[in-house]
Amino acid sequence: MSEALIRYALSFFVIFSLASLAAMICERSGVINLGIEGFMIIGCMIYALLPKALAIINVDYDSYWIIIFIASIILAILGTFLFSLLHSFIVLKLKTDQIVSGTVINLLAQGIGFFLVGVENLGSSGNIQGTISPILQExxxxxxxxxxxxxxxxxxxxxxxxxxxxxxHIAAGENPNALDTAGVSVNKYRFIAISVSSCLAGLAGIIYTINIKVQFAVPDVNGIGFISLAIMVIGQWKVLLIVFVSFVFSIFFTIGKMINIPNFTFGLAPLLPFLMSLVVMVIASKWSIAPKEAGIPFDKTLR
Incomplete structure (x- = not known):
């Protein structure tokens, strides 16, 4: 039991840390990445998709598991990067509202997931089984x-x-005009930040699939992406503080995952971490200071 608790706590810590730092990397450059949840879904979906597709064509998984495992991770991260190009195009080229773009990413990721889960053979029995390596299980x-x-x-x-x-990178989110005056491309830094942020979120989704979800039955990551955004806000966009908050949240989520109280308000125990995050974020938001240009498209002609 104690080992299971530690395993869950470390798994949640890794997932929260990667996802919340992914959001921070993007927002530090001046771009709000509300699509962390969607990028996590894309990552875990592609990761779970490859071994299922190979099973359909009768590839022996046990003989080639290490190759399939590594290939699944690489393809999942690559697929997440390609998906992030949509967000980059919308917010950097079209200069559309970044909140709207992030919402589109989340909805589109879920839509793609529901479609793939419903494909005959590919999503048999309503789920796509993720690949789990024999070594990593032990x-x-x-x-x-x-x-x-x-x-x-x-x-x-x-x-x-x-x-x-x-x-x-920080200047791109705090004072992009000064960065542009120095001859540095603001949008280049923002594009790289979006790409890295999205790939990192995809990796968090992969780890979520391996350690927590196992089966991609429903295209979601149980709100982990949104909780990670809350962690970023509570952590004040600072690396070490975000890591600390991720650790605290991982403890609460582990308790919510492992708690077993019969008839506890109709099974509401797993909701406690989400309620806690809401309360803490509301309180912490009073002292939150986001990057000055976060969410504001850069236009050098308005300098």
Whole structure:
């Protein structure tokens, strides 16, 4: 039981950290990525789709699981990147409202998911089974995902704190006119931020499929993407604070996942983490200071 709790807690920590940092990377550049949920759905959907498609053509999964596993992750991240081009085009080229674009991404991702789940053979029995490697099913509580996430967090903190590129990244969301005056392309930084953010969210969706969901029965990630946006706000768009809040939320979600109280208000225990996030975000929003140009399209002619 204790090992299961640790495994769930670390899994949620990794997922929340990656997804909320993905949102932060994008918003630091001045672009609101409300589509984190949608990009997570695309990531976990493509990841679960490949082994199912190969099973239809009778490919022996057990003999080639490592190749299929790695290929599934690569294709899922690549597919998420291609999907992110839509968001980039809408907000950077068309300069459409970024909230509207993010909503479109979320709805479109769910629509694609429902379509694929309903395809005969591909979504048999109403679900698409995700690929799970034999080794990863037996990994200790401190998994490779956790270690990679810690390395990524360290690198991201150093990127924003100590590098010139990181400083320019922040400037794209705080003072894009000054960045443009210096001869640096604001939209280039924003495009890269959207791409990295979306791929990172897709990776969070993949890990969610491996450790939490297992079967892609319904095209959603149980609101994890939206909770991650709340974590970003509570974490004040700061790497280490976001990581800390992700840890706290992972504990609450683990409790909500593992709690087993008979007849507890008709099974409302799993809702407690969501209610907590709502209350905490409302309280924290009073002191939240978002990047100044977040959500505002950049137009150098208005300088």
């Amino acid at each position: 990994t200790p509580a401190v998994s490779i995902y956790f270690i990679i996430t810690l390395i990524f967090i360290t690198g991201l903190f150093g990127y924003f704190k100590f590098t010139k590129i990181g400083t320019r």
